[in-house]
Amino acid sequence: MSAMPIALLITTAATGAVGVAVLRSIMVLRRQVAALHTELAGSCAATRAHVPSARAADTDEIRAAVADALAEERERELAEARAFWAAQESRDASDAPSLLGLADSELFLPRQTDFVGLEPVTEPGADADEHSGDSPELAAARRRHPSHPDFVPNSSPVVNDHERTVAALEELAASRTELTDVRPGPLGTLDVYVFADGTTLCMTPGHRETAERLAAALCAGETPFLLGGSGISGAYTLTFSCGEENVYILADRVIASL
Template sequence: SLLGLPDSELFMPRESDFLSLEPLEPVTEAGLDADEYAGDSPELAAARRRHPSHPDFIPVQSPVVNDHERTVSCLEELAESRTELADVRPGPLGTLDVYVFADGTTLCMTPGHRETAERLAAALRAGETPVLLGGSGVSGAYALTFACGEESIYILADRVIASL
């Protein structure tokens, strides 16, 4: 058995399990002399740099942004700007609910909560415009608060993913 778990159970770490880990330093290796391929055409030289098997290959560096940090930042922006909720799509059997805001931001939340999603969808159909008041992380989950007229609607989800 792996990690003391029965063989029938698969261990899948959650993102919160990695939050306290420090990032590793990048590995640097001495490259080959550039003169070795001096006679190559620019296209071939570019192809050599792009192929992972080439010793001089350098992967495209993209800014590393933690998914959790990006989601929290997006939730903060939605709350500060009081961006209106434009659409709610409850998932089947509470699997995944999708919330679309007027600026195009989409929140996917799992597990979904059908009753809450339907309350927000009904408010939209009635002409009310729910807005996100704020959210917070609670033991690796998210708690979101929407204002809908005089009412506050709360959602608790294990996982929230924000995209533009």
């Protein structure tokens, strides 16, 4: 008998033994799992038996109990509030000052002897009676002095520059006064226009293109003159006649000097 069949027999026997052992282990595990399932089912049944079933509660009783609890809480809060305000009022009454904002111990009432040595108060007419013998010029001088009760400061006259400027523009336009000189300001800050009667118009901000155009007309022998000018919303509009064309200028401020 050769060695190969013997090896096969041994391998087959070993495999069969291993299979039998595995089957026995599986059967043992199955029994244990079944026992565990049975134990768990019994414990769940016992737990359900110990838990009492929910009883049906009366809705009206619950509402009544809640209302009573809320009423008691409200009464307690009101009682605490009354006690607090009563204590606060008593504290304020004890801390309140007496007559004239002073405590009774600090109140001072003057006596008759405290007025000894004080000069009597003079009436307003006493000063007038004292200087009743002065001359009219001296009395007028006293009234002009700032220390006199009847002194009234003289109000300085207010000059309306806007109305004066508008009047000067209207006069220049009505008389058709010729423009004799134009002086453009640096960087368009201020332009000066001089007329034949000596009137000078200072305009700001300057308009360099318009000023150069009028200056070129003067150099060419033309005689520009003012057609009209008016003040609109704080600004001024001027219209010059330059040959066959009209030149318009809009300035924020115009000052007319004679």
